[in-house]
Amino acid sequence: MRGKIQLSRANVAYAHDIFMAAISLPLSLWLRMGSSIGSVPSNFIIQSTVLFAIIAAALFLPMGLYKGIWRYASMNDLIQITKAVTLTVLVFALILFVVSRAEFLPRSLPIINWFVLMALLGGPRFVYRLVKDRHLELGTDTKEKPGIPVLLMGAGDEAETFIRAIRRQPGAAYRIVGVLDEKGRRVGRHIRDVPVLGTPEQLDIIMRRLAADRPQRMIVTKPGLDPGLMRRLLDLAEAQGMTIARLPGLTAFQTGVGDEIEVKPVAVEDLLGRPQAVLDRPAMQALIARRRVLVTGAGGTIGGELARQIAALGPSEIGLVDSSEYNLYSIDLEIAEHAPDIARQAYLADIRDPQAMASVFAGLKPELVFHAAALKHVPIVEDHVAAGVQTNIAGSRNVADLCREHGARIMILISTDKAVNPTNVMGATKRVAESYCQSLDRARDDNGCRFLTVRFGNVLGSTGSVVPLFERQLAAGGPLTVTHRDITRYFMTTREAVELVLQASTLATAANTAAGGIMVLDMGEPVKIIDLAEQMIRLAGKRPYEDIDISIVGLRPGENLYEELFHDAESLAPTDNAAIRLATPRVADHEVLVRAIDEICAAANEDNNDTCRSLLTGLVPEFQSGTADATSATAS
Template identity: 55%
Template sequence: MKLHGSPLTRAHVAFVHDIVMAALSFVLSLYLRLGGEVAGWWSGGELGLATLLFAGIAAPVFISQRLYRGVWRYASVSDMLALARAATLTVLIFTAFLFLVTRLQSLPRSQLIINWFVLIALLGGPRFLYRLFKDHRQQTKIARASGRIPVLLVGAGDEADLFIRAARSQQSDYVAVGLISERGARVGRHIHGVDVLGSVDQLEQVVAALQAKGAAPQRLIITDHNMDGGAVRQLLDCADRLGLSLSRIPRLTDLKDGVSDRIEVRPIAVEDLLGRPQNVLDREMMERLIGGRRVLVTGAGGSIGSELVRQICALKPAHLILYEACEFNLYTIDMELSQRFPEIERLPLLGDVRDHARVNAVMTQHRPELVFHAAALKHVPMVEYNPDEGVLTNAIGTRIVADACRDAQVALMVQISTDKAVNPTNVMGASKRVAEMYAQALDLAEGPRGGTRYVTVRFGNVLGSTGSVVPLFQRQLAGGGPLTVTHPEMTRYFMTVREAVELVLQAAAFGTTDGQERGRIFVLDMGEPVRIVDLARQMIRLAGRIPDKDVKIVFTGLRPGEKLFEEIFHGAEPPVPTERPGILSASPRAADAQALGLALDELATLCRQHDRDQVLRRLQALVPEYVRGDTPSSLAG
């Protein structure tokens, strides 16, 4: 015997079971309706014929509804819906057949409704009883198994539900001993028999209570991916006091809906400590901006530029031009895009934004509609030691790109800036402020009559980018330390590369829809700044070591051009809320585009003559708030 092409297996046993239950449901429902009067049916032989007819109709219906593809061990809501459909079809077909034969004269109509409920109960009941039995046996095995790691889950939502279900598998390394609710709203309830024991604020009491029961957890696992960085830092501190490790499960989209899946938890990363609750982005607006358009990205192989082109490709541009000065970076991002987005038409071009002829030739030949200007020299000490090169790239290069966009009638240029441009104390920040000024001046000069829009986006330090403190700490940790911090009070704003690029795209889309935003600078609401020494200590603890004991922290003093505290707004540009949560705009500080252009011509000449002192004097004249730090003797001459 075969059922749906399968050899004789448990599916056939289940099929026979269901046919018997179908026959029994007809007799039982008739008894519930008629009581003792059902004996009159039996004596006349009608009961037997009707029961056989009902079971005979049920057989092909059950097979047609594929009731035997599932496994009773994993019976779920979808299986229950399939049983309900099968019961409904069986009763309806039986009713129609009996109406044609007897006009339903000998059978009470209400019996058919009762039969539907009884049939579902007899089909579904044994399946779910079997699942409960197997679950109980599985839990017993897990409880007795050696080597399982008892864990306390932080978060009582969908991810916790999937984790607990997957942890019941014999392949799982973990057993959940309790749940912690972020806000305490679900305390006293349970998920699959695992109790919600308290809120995050009650973590220490919960762990103490579990220890008293002999069920002490060895690890905290965060299941809520919307938890902000401040809450994660508090959990890390508490876990450290309790002697517990802290981990996170994959995102819900990375978990398969199968109880036999093996869930691999991962250590908390520095991004988790610094992340913020994600603001809802207007994806439709971003798709309208990018979709079907020709886009050019300068600095396409850099840390910001490469993430920018990835997200742009996901929005399906008509054509993408990758403009990059470093051959290796250009090759790397081009190969990645060829594998991830083979359908996107793209063109990798080697070129420097300081090369006026090259930039103009690219703009004239390829006519991009949107330009994202991410090319920059951004490592503060390196630019401080090489100010002429930094100004040539960051200020003069931006001017060259912006003018080329205007001449080629580009619809939009997005200038990517930095918080170091606010009250700068270094050449890098001052040169980026000049770039901001020129983009703002051109945007204001165009006015409401149209022309190229220039949108400037400003954000703080990007985790993992070139020159970021995080990769430095990671390299120092790998070498055994020490971790070098310039000053115990130094603070910085941080964001992830993904957040930075999403801000760029969102601000670009928003800036093109509101003419009143001309000349403004869009800034991410980055929350509170983070002390670098605190970040260093947290990274040491994440590595499983003890700060100041296993790994030392050494204070080296401020480097040339560094300042203790970064700002994201100048006093003369008060922040103004926008329609998008989490994005602010800075009121423009107007500058005359023509006068600024003449000053930049002079600055470019000085840079190409490598007259360092004159470059710095001219830069300070352009950016009066630029305060030059102490110049090391090695820079003299």
């Protein structure tokens, strides 16, 4: 039914334009000749009018005049009208000159006709839009002042779009009373009659001026706002008792169907994010396109995002490996929905099982392998050392050995900053996996598989991470639990981490990439967890320590106060991407490493946690076994 209505409206607009084209010619002739129009034969006027209307009917439709909606008439519509009118007038003038040399018509008629037809086509569209907009504005009873009074942060195009959309929405949830400008360049001016009142730093003065109609919320309209400024806005809004929200982007405005506007809360990613890294997307496309790609741990946070982004780059086939049936089902279904043309295979397999993984490799014959499967939760692995060894060491070795055996081009090991000077079993086992892949990369021949390790810190929102924990605690009314007042962590978003993993992977084939090197992602500045907790409480519209408390519960087994991205013995070198650095390898003898791994894996198969822990200290000399307290963690 909606399609029929839209089609009928387009037909009405088309008929309107043809009618206007038909009357534009005699009207233009009358404007040019006045009472002398009688000197032109009436038959000639009628024939010329019919010809002009036929030309217009033939040209208007293919030139896209009816893709737009009159209520949203814009400069783009005016440009399309200009093109159509110009072509119509030129074709008409050419035909008339060829047929009759235009002997009865003044030479200035085409120019006059151009202006007349522009007015007849463009005028009704913009008048209609003006009437509709004005009708909605007048339809709002300003005495009742409906909607929540809000301030907008950002005096750009997004603010104008938001104001316009709000005014088109009867009974809108928001009433915009003013705009803030970051740099103050537009202060004193108006955006659709809404005043630009000042800068964020002048908020206290502005709020006093608006005391009679005090804003209750600040909406950030400017995209890509600096995280430092976003944190400052959060503090300023809290001091004034305002909540803060943001627009998700211009795509949130559903023009053409309705004017529903979705304003979202400011997310913790907005406070911790960094400017978008410059990515060489053609290189990423060249790496992935038309190749068979395998992702282990595909049901996890990083593995799942890897699968999504890889599928978007057009591999010939993608293999998804996970030991969780539900996680595997979920990511397989998602890839099927978003990339239905990409061949895919879902493998319910455990990387600890060499036979199962051998079957996966034999079936898919992957050219690229992204190894994201791992046990990553520090307290769990601390209590289950043997399981950590079996997954993070033996499982990684299984995948790496199969890459060599089946002729894969590149294997990318996803590692962690906890592998640097590890104070916990999880970090130590990941460091052994790094060492094994480094030794294989250094021992390869010219045509052998490259083994690349990519190391980064915490990912916002990943399963078991601090952000979802804080969200659950906030929903329950608190308190938020922090292990130590001084504990810090590096953070980046899942999307950003995976983009940089793919970018780092393109460097694996570069001639200047050292064998056995580790790609270290730029994580920005570390964040104090207690500051993160306070910011999340404020984002929820609450006051830290008053509405929601924060409890210091003490460091967990294996937890350290801060984390590092590279070891003192690893010198860092720049790469072609400023967000990725190359840590030179710490050399380990491959045969010695293999024997040590055999020994610790044998102990793990016997579920001997104590022996595994002891052997880890030999494999990773910097590993400080045992419960980390504040002193030992700081020393690490």
